[in-house]
Amino acid sequence: MSKKHHQANKLSLNLSSFIPTLKEKGILFFMDVANVVAYLKIVFRNLFAKRFEFQEFLKQCYQIGNKSVGLISITGIIIGLVLTIQSRPPLVDFGAVAMLPGMVAISIIREMGPVITALICAGKIGSSMGAELGSMRVSEQIDAMEVSNTNPINFLIIPRVLAATVMIPVLTLYADAIGIFGSWLGINIKDSISIKLFLNQAFTQVDFMDIVPAVIKSFFFGAVIGLVGCYKGYNAGRGTESVGIAANSAVVTASLLLIIVDLIAVQVTDLL
Amino acid sequence: MEKNTKKVIIDIKDLKKSFGNQKVLDGITLQLHEEENLVVLGKSGSGKSVLIKCIVNLLEHDEGSIVVGDYELTDINEEDLVEVRKKIGFLFQGAALYDSMTVRENLTFALSRLNKSFSKKEINNKIVEALDNVGLPDSIDKMPSELSGGMKKRIGLARTLVVNPKIILYDEPTTGLDPITSYEISHLINDTKAKFNNASIIITHDINCVKTVADRIVMIKEGTVYKEGNLEEFIKDEDPYIQSFFK
Ligand SMILES: Nc1ncnc2c1ncn2[C@@H]1O[C@H](COP(=O)(O)OP(=O)(O)OP(=O)(O)O)[C@@H](O)[C@H]1O
Ligand SMILES: [Mg+2]
Numbered sequence: 001m002s003k004k005h006h007q008a009n010k011l012s013l014n015l016s017s018f019i020p021t022l023k024e025k026g027i028l029f030f031m032d033v034a035n036v037v038a039y040l041k042i043v044f045r046n047l048f049a050k051r052f053e054f055q056e057f058l059k060q061c062y063q064i065g066n067k068s069v070g071l072i073s074i075t076g077i078i079i080g081l082v083l084t085i086q087s088r089p090p091l092v093d094f095g096a097v098a099m100l101p102g103m104v105a106i107s108i109i110r111e112m113g114p115v116i117t118a119l120i121c122a123g124k125i126g127s128s129m130g131a132e133l134g135s136m137r138v139s140e141q142i143d144a145m146e147v148s149n150t151n152p153i154n155f156l157i158i159p160r161v162l163a164a165t166v167m168i169p170v171l172t173l174y175a176d177a178i179g180i181f182g183s184w185l186g187i188n189i190k191d192s193i194s195i196k197l198f199l200n201q202a203f204t205q206v207d208f209m210d211i212v213p214a215v216i217k218s219f220f221f222g223a224v225i226g227l228v229g230c231y232k233g234y235n236a237g238r239g240t241e242s243v244g245i246a247a248n249s250a251v252v253t254a255s256l257l258l259i260i261v262d263l264i265a266v267q268v269t270d271l272l
Numbered sequence: 273m274e275k276n277t278k279k280v281i282i283d284i285k286d287l288k289k290s291f292g293n294q295k296v297l298d299g300i301t302l303q304l305h306e307e308e309n310l311v312v313l314g315k316s317g318s319g320k321s322v323l324i325k326c327i328v329n330l331l332e333h334d335e336g337s338i339v340v341g342d343y344e345l346t347d348i349n350e351e352d353l354v355e356v357r358k359k360i361g362f363l364f365q366g367a368a369l370y371d372s373m374t375v376r377e378n379l380t381f382a383l384s385r386l387n388k389s390f391s392k393k394e395i396n397n398k399i400v401e402a403l404d405n406v407g408l409p410d411s412i413d414k415m416p417s418e419l420s421g422g423m424k425k426r427i428g429l430a431r432t433l434v435v436n437p438k439i440i441l442y443d444e445p446t447t448g449l450d451p452i453t454s455y456e457i458s459h460l461i462n463d464t465k466a467k468f469n470n471a472s473i474i475i476t477h478d479i480n481c482v483k484t485v486a487d488r489i490v491m492i493k494e495g496t497v498y499k500e501g502n503l504e505e506f507i508k509d510e511d512p513y514i515q516s517f518f519k
Binding site: 132135136139140141143144145146147148149150 | 325328330354357358360362364365366368369370371372381382385386387435
């Protein structure tokens with residue numbers, strides 16, 4: 001009895017200290033939301049109004065491709081291999097092994113390719129944007145740009161966001177191709193099938209409407225990665241530890257948002 | 273102190289700035305005249321850097337007014353702010369060199385953002401001259417990460433001076449430099465003024481630098497102007513707080 005009482009007491013104590021922090025957290029959350037809205041407004045306004053930093057855009061495109069292509073190649077092949085090896089036994093049971101290439105191709109094109117690419121890029125590109133802009137913020141480089149008549153939104157953020165928006169779909173298509181190649185390798189472990197026949201089998205089942213929504217979706221993935229990475233870096237705090245925090249929360253936030261966007265995209269495609 | 277008859281180009285009245293509950297500037301009033309070197313003294317953390325950041329609107333002030341040339345900074349629009357910033361050169365306390373660019377690109381960036389059209393050759397000449405002035409002609413193709421702290425500071429100075437601004441705000445130009453280089457930088461500040469007739473605000477703790485460059489000195493304490501005067505008046509002052517700066 002006395003133990004129970006003690007527990008209840010402890011609970012109420014916790015609650016009373018919990019509610020103010022909850023209130024504080026709530027206020028902070030809404031301030032965050034307001035900041036994000038303001039940020040998006042500024043980015044979109046600058047997207048159309050000001051001069052476009054084409055050089056920076058190209059540089060960022062190159063960097064995004066260069067940084068992630070290796071990782072995406074390895075992951076793509078392995079995903080293709082694993083999907084194929086795992087899907088094979090049940091299809092063999094049903095005598096439907098000829099469906100294997102098409103099935104794997106569809107799941108790669110519709111889901112695995114875009115999502116895996118986006119998650120890898122959130123880790124690789126999102127974090128590096130967060131860290132880079134964060135360290136520019138901390139060491140006052142962004143301030144220095146501002147006083148030399150350069151709008152940092154225009155010079156730093158827009159090129160990065162656009163580059164990510166353009167490059168993630170490109171990398172996704174590349175990952176699809178590599179994944180399908182990996183699938184062919186996977187089939188060839190047990191069977192022997194020419195790449196021509198394999199592709200033939202695969203693409204009779206793949207529909208145009210499998211590819212288009214996936215590509216559209218990956219544009220949004222790219223935009224999310226760019227916007228989140230830049231937001232976290234651009235709004236980093238004042239000390240050096242803020243750089244790490246910015247990079248880290250860029251990855252976490254972007255990954256979470258990607259999954260949510262994916263969920264929404266699936267619902268929308270379902271309606272079509 | 274005799275009256276300065278030159279035009280006022282920065283006019284700050286009753287400037288207040290807080291961060292959260294922390295009052296940093298609590299009613300600063302000061303003026304900068306054309307062709308004048310104004311030294312700002314004050315303890316570390318007294319808000320000197322905040323003051324000059326307010327002048328270029330990197331930080332928005334809470335109360336009071338700042339007038340630069342013909343522009344009042346409170347609620348200034350974007351186009352006018354560009355005009356204000358074109359007039360002003362800013363040397364950051366930590367140099368703030370762009371990490372991803374070489375020294376040459378750092379200086380080119382500053383020049384190319386003025387919206388004046390320079391030929392490649394003109395740009396190159398200006399950069400070489402600016403680097404010569406700070407004594408680092410050889411570091412033109414280095415990355416900032418390859419430079420020492422003092423060298424970064426001097427490149428930052430070159431990047432500020434290369435665009436030849438009408439007003440220059442120096443945040444501790446000689447801190448972290450050896451006595452010889454400090455001496456040279458102090459004289460560079462004077463030479464620049466002699467050549468281009470610009471006005472400067474110089475934040476420094478380096479008394480030799482103060483002695484070389486100061487036309488007038490303002491001391492900040494607890495967010496307000498504690499004393500204003502020329503070098504002589506400061507040296508003669510028997511207030512122990514002031515004396516502790518001039519020992
Ligand atoms: N962006 C900011 N956000 C919050 N506080 C700030 C900010 N900038 C400056 N401060 C605070 O304002 C105070 C004054 O800072 P400031 O950098 O102006 O000092 P200072 O006089 O330049 O000192 P030092 O000689 O060490 O450079 C400090 O307490 C600092 O913590
Ligand atoms: Mg300072």
